[in-house]
Each structure stands twice: as C-alpha cells, then as structure tokens.
Amino acid sequence: MEDELQLFTSRYQRFRPEQGAPVRTTVGKPRFPLPYELAGFARFLAPTYGMLKMAEGPYRHLYLERLEGIGVDLIAEQFAEIADYAGHDRLVLLCFCDLSVPPPDNWCHRRMFAAWWEEQTRHEVPELAERREPPAPTLFD
Template sequence: MTVDLFTCRYQRFQPAMGSPVRTTAGLPRFPLTYELAGHAHLISPTWAMVSINDQATYRGQYRLLLDAHGLDAVRAELQAIADQATDPRLVLLCFDDLSKPDGWCHRRMFADWWTEQTGDDVPELAEPPIASLF
C-alpha cells in the first residue's frame, strides 16, 4: 500500500488537508486546534540536532538518521499511523516557516529523501510561494 504524504507547519495545518502527524522532537508549546494522528518517531530529529543552525551540517546528520532507520522501517511506521488515522493522507508537521527567503527544515529534507527512495512526491501545503525580487 502507498502512503500519501504531505508536509506543512503546525500553525498552517487545516483538518481538510489530511491527518496531522508530529515529526518534531518536542510537542508544540502553543495550543493546537486539532488532534494529532500520531508521532512519526523515525523521521523526527533528535534533541541534539535541534540546536544545529548550519543547514549543511543538519542535512548530513538528518540524512544519516533516515538512512540508519531505512525506508522499510520508515514506511511501516507511517503506514501504521495512516491505518489508525481518520484520513489516510498524512501531513507531516514541524515548526519552521518556509515562506521566509532563508527558510529550511527537516520536513522538506525528509520529503527529498522519501522522493529519492520511492519516486513519490511529497508536496508542501499552505506555505505561500516566495516572491521573486527580480
């Protein structure tokens, strides 16, 4: 079975998008207007990674984490969440605002890794495109 995956940030998620899934080391410190469908532990960064500000360093460590878990385990965890969720479309959530010109986050790094591994696209939801200055 194929899992339909999307990414978004906690603050922009809307229930019509699918089932919200936590992919962060910690829970949001602000109230959510929706209930999380689960926590994807295998794709959540470690607490040690949270303090890494250099994108290249973070990307390298995050990729090592994903590769160590492997596609089969990650797929099985996501499928188990989808099987229990109200909506089988999983929206992988984190805190980062990608509408900022220098924005980056692990949810999009995961999306790239997933696409490389499976060929399946993982669209970002609800972030407005960054306007070009030129």
Template sequence: MSIQLATCTYQEFAPHMGTPVRTTVGHPRFALSYQLAGHARLITPTRELLKIKAQDAYEFSYRRLLNGNGLDAIRRELTGIAGAFDLDSPLVLLCFDRLDRLTPPDNWCHRSHFAKWWTEQTGDEVPELGGQATAAPTPPPTLFDM
C-alpha cells in the same frame, strides 16, 4: 500499499489537508484546534541535530538518521499511524518552521529535507502545504543598468 505524504506547520495546518502527524522533538506549546494522529518518531530529528545551524551539515546528519532507521521501518511507522484514519487523504507531517518567513538559503527545516529524501527513495512527491518562501526580491535597475 502506497501512503500519501505532505508537510506543513502546526500553525498553518487545517483538518481538510489530511491527517496531522507530529515530527518534532517537543510538543506544540500552544493549543491546537485539531488532534494529532500520532508521532512519527523515526523521522523526528534528535536534540543534537537541532543544534546544527549549517544546512549542509544538518542535511548530512539528518539523512544519516533516516538511512539508519531505514525506508521500510519508516514506511511501516507511517502506515501504522495512517491505518486508523482515512487512507485516501495524506498524512501531513508537521513541525514549527514557517518556510514563508525564511529567506533563501535559510528556508529549510527537517520536513523539507525529509520530503526530498522520501522522493529520492520512493519516487513519490511530498508537497508542502504551508506558505512557501519566496525568492529574495530583485532590486530595481539603476541608471547604470539601463
């Protein structure tokens, strides 16, 4: 059975997007207008991982966590969460980081690293449903550039 996945923030998620799934260490500290379907523990970063600020070091350690848990176990956990819900709609993996408020190269979080890892492992794309970060604006040309 193939499972559809997508990612988003708690704040930007709307029920028409799919089945909401928590992937964060902590619960949201604000009221949600929807009910979470479950907690994907095998893809939730550890508290130690959250202390890493450098993207390359974080991604290396997070991938080690994902590889240690294994694709089959992660797929089973996600399929189990999806089992009681509409299998035709994606599981939407949620976290707090709004990528559209971050500028490159800081526009990443664990869900974007998970999406990349999942695509590499399965060939299945994991779309981001929240706002996307835009490239840094190009400064207007100066007289010396003309």
C-alpha cells in the same frame, strides 16, 4: 491502505483538518494549543535535541544519515500504522518551521525528509500551500 497512502508536509500553524491526518515530526510537542488533534508521531523523522542548534550543513548530513540507517521500509511501516490509527490515507507531516522566511533560515527537516523520500520511493511529498484568506471587500466591490 499502504498503496494509497499520500504524504504532504506543512507546519503546525498552517494545517487544516480537511488536508489529511496531522502527524508530529518534531522532538517536542507544540507548546501552543492546536485547534486539532494529532493523529500520531513519526518518531523516525524527528531530529534529536542535539541537532536543533546545528547549522544546515552538518544537520543535513546527520539527518540524512539517520534516515538511511532507519530505511524506507521501517518508515513506511510507521506511516501505515499512523494511517490505520487515523483512518486516513493522507498524512501531513508537521513541524514548526516557517519556510516563507528568507534564506539562509528557510530550511527544514520536513523538506529534507520529503526530498529523501522522493529520491528513495519516487513518490512526491508536496508542501501544502499557505492558506490565503480572500481579500476583504472594499467600498468599490
């Protein structure tokens, strides 16, 4: 399954089960009910509690330093374990961040990880698009 594994990112509130196996990448679990079960916890991707109040620059530096220290092989092993447990070759790495907010608050560790992983492995980690509801019918439809 490791060769076929595909990674995506999204946020807890936007994920839908048909997108793949949902994987937690956050220090804490969501405090709101999820309409799906998490397939696993990618603990190597989660920031520390201390990082949560950092500005983007120091956070990015520390987070990327942590990823480098852990390395691609250990992270790939963790992904393979989660994928095997979930029985799915599509993992969706989830966190709380809403990237649709305007700068400077639209950065997130899931996208920092995605860029780092793409640089290290040459495998793209796309952000799943926001689900768009079809417009309601109008009187003229």
